[in-house]
Amino acid sequence: MGQKTHPFGLRLGITEAHKSRWYAPKALFGELVVEDEKIRRYLDKRLNRKPPYAAVSDIHIERTREELKVIIKTARPGLVIGPKGAEVERMTEELQYMTGRKVAISIIEIKNPDLDAKLCAEAVAEQLLKRMAFRRAVKSRVEAIMAAGALGAKVRIAGRLGGSEIAKAMSQSAGSMPLSTFQARVEYGTAEAKTPAGQIGVKCWIYRGMYTTERTEEESNAAGGRARARGRR
Numbered sequence: 001m002g003q004k005t006h007p008f009g010l011r012l013g014i015t016e017a018h019k020s021r022w023y024a025p026k027a028l029f030g031e032l033v034v035e036d037e038k039i040r041r042y043l044d045k046r047l048n049r050k051p052p053y054a055a056v057s058d059i060h061i062e063r064t065r066e067e068l069k070v071i072i073k074t075a076r077p078g079l080v081i082g083p084k085g086a087e088v089e090r091m092t093e094e095l096q097y098m099t100g101r102k103v104a105i106s107i108i109e110i111k112n113p114d115l116d117a118k119l120c121a122e123a124v125a126e127q128l129l130k131r132m133a134f135r136r137a138v139k140s141r142v143e144a145i146m147a148a149g150a151l152g153a154k155v156r157i158a159g160r161l162g163g164s165e166i167a168k169a170m171s172q173s174a175g176s177m178p179l180s181t182f183q184a185r186v187e188y189g190t191a192e193a194k195t196p197a198g199q200i201g202v203k204c205w206i207y208r209g210m211y212t213t214e215r216t217e218e219e220s221n222a223a224g225g226r227a228r229a230r231g232r233r
Contacts, residue, residue, distance in 0.1 A: 007179060007188040007205065014182050015211045022063030035099060036061050039070065042098065046091070047072075047080060048122070054079040057110055057118040057189075068101045075113040114148035118189030121204040124155060125193035128200055134161045138172045145174075145206055152176040152207030159193075159200030167198070176207060183210050 008016055020036050040059050047054040055075035062069040074080050081088050088105050095103040113119045120141055127137040138155045145153035152175030160167050178184040185208045193200040 005179075007186045010180075011182055011186075015185070019058070020061045022061070024063075032063070038098065039095065042095075043070070043072065043091070047074070052076075052079050055110075055113060055119055055122075056080070057113075057116045066102060068095070068099060068103050070095065070103065070105045071108060072105065073108045073110055075110045075116070075119060077107050077109045080107055112148055114144050115150055115187075115206060115208060116189070117187035117204045117206045118191070120145060120155070120206065121189040121191035121202045124157065124202045124204070125191040125200070128157070128193040128195060128202075134200075135170065135172075138170065141204075142172045142174050150175065150206050151209055152178075152205075154205040156203045157200055160195070160198040161200065163195075163197040177205055178207065179205075181210075185209055185211050 012018065020033075022032065024032050039061060043056065043059055047056045053076075056072055057075065058073040060071040060073075062071070072080060079087075082090075088107075092103050092105055095105075110116050110119070124137050124141050127141075128134060134157060138157060142153045142155050152173070154171060154173035154177055156169060156171035158167065158169035161170065177186070179186060187206045187208065189204045191202045191204075193202065
């Protein structure tokens with residue numbers, strides 16, 4: 001029996017911080033959780049599902065008594081910001097209307113998209129939609145991840161691959177993948193390709209080395225400078 005765990009959930013509170021960072025009384029908690037999900041779905045639909053695709057990988061949400069702060073991690077910050085910041089202002093207004101709260105949006109650029117599991121999974125899904133041979137799409141993506149400096153990579157796809165009648169799965173991996181080591185920085189992302197034959201699921205794992213007690217500038221920004229869980233000494 002395979003006992004699988006989510007690579008992010010396994011490390012949550014040990015080396016990974018929560019993606020929603022706020023406190024609320026019990027009566028308000030459920031409402032805010034649903035609101036967070038609505039914000040994430042709205043931004044994903046607006047930025048990732050419509051052209052020009054902004055390659056948004058992750059959305060972090062922080063709340064104070066007065067303000068709702070949305071941190072967007074993207075490989076194409078220019079498309080999120082828009083000409084003279086017009087796009088960000090429009091999104092801010094729409095989120096304020098949706099939530100009834102004061103909203104601030106900040107953007108973090110992803111320097112190397114080939115080392116982001118979510119973006120890699122989305123890239124494979126996009127190639128499958130363009131009818132690229134599935135084995136070639138997976139193999140080329142694993143090679144690109146390793147060439148970008150990862151210590152390990154694995155991509156798995158499942159569904160009606162190549163339009164076959166019976167659904168099947170295939171995976172390709174390279175390097176090492178210490179899934180059960182808490183100190184290991186393993187990024188995980190999923191995507192879906194809605195092909196004419198049926199829906200194909202894509203999973204991507206990227207091993208980027210061990211966490212240290214030192215935090216990089218990118219990690220500090222992603223955690224709002226203070227909320228990041230620390231690695232063990």
